Amino acid sequence: MSTPALVARSLKKRYRRAEALVDCSFSIPAGSITALVGPNGAGKSTLMSIVAGLLAPDDGDVLVSGEPVGVGSDRSQLSFLAQSKPLYGRFTVAEMLRAGRSLNRTWDDAYAQRLITAAAVPMGATVRTLSGGQRTRVALALALARRPAVLVLDEPVADLDPIARQDVQQSIREEAAVTGTTVIISSHVVSELDQLCDRLLLLTSGRLRLSGPVAELIDGHRLVDADETGDAEVVGPVDVGPSARVLVRGTGDGEKPTLEDLTVAHLRRDVAMTGKVSS
Numbered sequence: 001m002s003t004p005a006l007v008a009r010s011l012k013k014r015y016r017r018a019e020a021l022v023d024c025s026f027s028i029p030a031g032s033i034t035a036l037v038g039p040n041g042a043g044k045s046t047l048m049s050i051v052a053g054l055l056a057p058d059d060g061d062v063l064v065s066g067e068p069v070g071v072g073s074d075r076s077q078l079s080f081l082a083q084s085k086p087l088y089g090r091f092t093v094a095e096m097l098r099a100g101r102s103l104n105r106t107w108d109d110a111y112a113q114r115l116i117t118a119a120a121v122p123m124g125a126t127v128r129t130l131s132g133g134q135r136t137r138v139a140l141a142l143a144l145a146r147r148p149a150v151l152v153l154d155e156p157v158a159d160l161d162p163i164a165r166q167d168v169q170q171s172i173r174e175e176a177a178v179t180g181t182t183v184i185i186s187s188h189v190v191s192e193l194d195q196l197c198d199r200l201l202l203l204t205s206g207r208l209r210l211s212g213p214v215a216e217l218i219d220g221h222r223l224v225d226a227d228e229t230g231d232a233e234v235v236g237p238v239d240v241g242p243s244a245r246v247l248v249r250g251t252g253d254g255e256k257p258t259l260e261d262l263t264v265a266h267l268r269r270d271v272a273m274t275g276k277v278s279s
């Protein structure tokens with residue numbers, strides 16, 4: 001069997017007042033696109049920072065193509081687009097690309113130029129004069145043009161208009177399909193991840209509640225009316241109201257859930273069991 005692109009083993013991270021990750025383990029094959037989903041404060045950014053080698057876990061480790069990743073290790077195979085989209089405000093877009101070219105051995109300049117042109121961002125514009133969405137497109141071009149083995153994206157489309165969201169999703173899809181890049185992408189808009197992602201990591205209160213291929217997870221669940229669950233194990237409701245449907249485990253009668261149904265029901269179950277959305 002080939003080495004997974006990314007392995008996380010028993011990751012733990014505690015901040016002074018919060019347990020951000022509790023024994024998180026998963027393995028992701030090369031070329032897959034994984035949705036990282038969870039409520040506010042679930043630990044997604046913490047997990048992504050550790051995977052990107054920017055934050056040290058208290059325990060556990062991360063392997064990229066079998067090699068350990070950590071603070072101070074070679075991160076040339078990794079690109080991380082943080083929520084804050086850090087860019088140099090005084091640089092022009094062209095200067096940002098030039099910096100990317102000089103700092104990265106694997107830089108693909110033609111690709112970077114193509115992405116900026118497709119986003120209709122002027123090369124001569126100063127970064128601080130760009131809109132939030134334009135900044136995101138530049139930051140994403142910088143992350144993609146490094147041609148990383150693993151691309152970690154923390155809510156990359158949150159400030160984009162609907163067309164830009166589709167364009168960015170298409171770039172991510174192409175990157176994974178053409179170059180075999182492994183992508184982890186976090187978002188609160190689960191309905192948008194449905195078409196993009198083939199794997200799911202569902203994190204609540206720092207714990208992985210679901211992990212695996214989306215198709216398998218969907219096949220392992222069914223949607224049924226709340227009063228027709230029979231002997232099936234009920235996960236939780238997927239919508240509210242008198243005719244609420246519930247998600248149950250199993251392969252019997254019922255409708256196939258969407259990725260959103262799956263995550264909503266598991267998140268509702270977590271709230272019902274713990275009395276809170278996250279730590």
Ligand SMILES: Nc1ncnc2c1ncn2[C@@H]1O[C@H](COP(=O)(O)OP(=O)(O)OP(=O)(O)O)[C@@H](O)[C@H]1O
Nearest residue numbers: 015016018020039040041042043044045046047279
């Ligand atoms: N630098 C920090 N110092 C102290 N606590 C932190 C720090 N960063 C995160 N936390 C805490 O760790 C927990 C997980 O935070 P994290 O930012 O990883 O969650 P998240 O799932 O990315 O949230 P969101 O969806 O709101 O971005 C939260 O309780 C948060 O308050």
